[in-house]
Amino acid sequence: MSWAWEYAPDEEYVVDGVPPALVAHVEEKAAELVRAAEALYLDGTSYEGFSPEGGTALVQGGMFVYQAVPRQERVYVLQVTAW
Template sequence: MTWAWEYEPDEPYVTEGAPPVLIAQVEDRAAELVRAAEALYLHGETYEGISPQGGTALVANGMFVYQIVPRHERVYILQITAW
């Protein structure tokens, strides 16, 4: 398995009502989070610790909530908020 990001529970649910420019910003930042998590958790599938706390990330037109799960080698995007 390789590190990636995805929407949880799915893209239509998480992105509903968000403008396309915000979605693009969220996806760019999610890719950055994936690269950071991949460097921090080199052996993600065999990680035995507690998953890190979720976080929020600010982008130019809003914010999003995410969760990193090393054993899944995933960054899950849980919620997007526009302003």
């Protein structure tokens, strides 16, 4: 496997009605989070602890909630909020 990010449960549910510029910022930041998780959990599939706490990330025009799951080598974007 290789680390990646995705919307959960799916893109339509998470970013429906969100301005495209904000979506672009969220996706850039999600890619940064993937690189950080990849460096921290070199082989996520063999990780045996609890998944780390989720977090929030501020981006231009809003914020989003995410969860990293090392065993799945995924960062899930769960909610996007525009302001």
